[in-house]
Amino acid sequence: MSDHSPDPGAEAANAPRGLNMRQLEVFHAIMTTGSLSGAALALHVSQPALSRTLSHCEVRLGYPLFERVGRRLQPTPEALRLHEEARDVYRGLDRLNTLAQRMGTAGVDTLHIAASATFATTLIPQALRQLMRHSPGARIDFRTATYDELPEHLLSGQAEVGVSLVQSDHPGLKSRLLGRQPLLCVLPADHPLAGEPCIDPQQLCRSAWIGYPPDTPLGRTCERLLGMDIACASIQVRSPVIALSCVQMGLGAAIVSASCLSLVPPGDCVTRPLAVVADSDIWAITSARLSGSALAQNFVDALYAVIQRLERAA
Incomplete structure (x- = not known):
């Protein structure tokens, strides 16, 4: 066979x-x-x-x-x-x-930063100005990233320092609280609530306002801390910078961090405190496994000094 x-x-x-x-x-x-x-x-x-x-x-x-x-x-x-x-x-x-x-430019002192757009035009440039006075030969690579994109930038080595509204819970990253900024309400000058001395978040929900989705830091704050029904917002955006642009176009009011107020042109809008005190945190996030460069530490210290100065002036 x-x-x-x-x-x-x-x-x-x-x-x-x-x-x-x-x-x-x-x-x-x-x-x-x-x-x-x-x-x-x-x-x-x-x-x-x-x-x-x-x-x-x-x-x-x-x-x-x-x-x-x-x-x-x-x-x-x-x-x-x-x-x-x-x-x-x-x-x-x-x-x-x-x-x-x-690594090929290891001889050049370059700091790679990733930060929320909330800080991109305000706090970060102020900290960089202070940093460059002490390290005039330094090079900076600065990019914006959403809070959920920051961990990937840091873990992949694309950024050495991240600046965020939220603390990271990733085991490979460590967070340092740099300070807090009060949340304020920015309104078009002709908004029905513009004449109020302070803004009740519940009352704001009954008018035209710009909100944030529930998976964003400010969305969670508005929903949990301020008790707002974020689903009733006229427009939802993912960044306070975009929210301010909508306010300037007269589309409604928005709640933003005080660190954004330098973006508000005088005369177009009015700013009011909230009837409920609420703050937004500012965190510096770095690798928990790698020691940071001296330039990175100097930048974080400069940013801390800027935030503390703003808190004292508030």
Whole structure:
């Protein structure tokens, strides 16, 4: 009787395999551009060569990645799922390149800062002015980020210091409370409540006002501390800076941190205290695993001094 048992070597040779880096690059380019011709231009290779590489990809994987629809390639469900992971790979590569470039300029004193837009045009520039007086040769890379984006910037090495309205609970990060700023109400000059000496948050809910979603720091404060029904806001925004722009256009009142008031042009709006005292915290966030540079520490100290000076003047 002949032996028809499978050949383990043949099975291993025919088993589906993963993609190598070049094949992943080709797959990512096709998914990004939507066509072989676009991917060929992006990768500076001929279209026939790219087509052969794609065929090799599908042979290695054991299933098709694209279907032809007219002159375009339609990704299969498998391709869409793979591309989700491929995007993570390329984001990681971007972070690696950013870190490599920073290490390549190790001789240059550069501080990378990420901060909420709330502080971008007010507190941060004041702190930088103080910092540059003591470190005139320093270079600053400053970007804005939402509070939920800050941890990724810090953990990936894209930023050394983050400034946020909320404390980070990530085990790889540490937070330092720099101070507090009172929350105030900014209203268009012709708003029905503009003549009031102070603003009751409950009364504000019955007029035109600009609110924040419940997953934002100010949204949580308005809902939990001030007892406001944030769902009834005329407009919802994710940044006090945008809220102030809406106020200036006469779209309603908004509750913002006192640190934003320098953005309010005189005459366009009026500012009133709240009937309920409420503050917003200001946190400096840094890595809990890496020791910060002297420049980073000097910046945090300068920002602390600016905030304390504002608190004393309030």
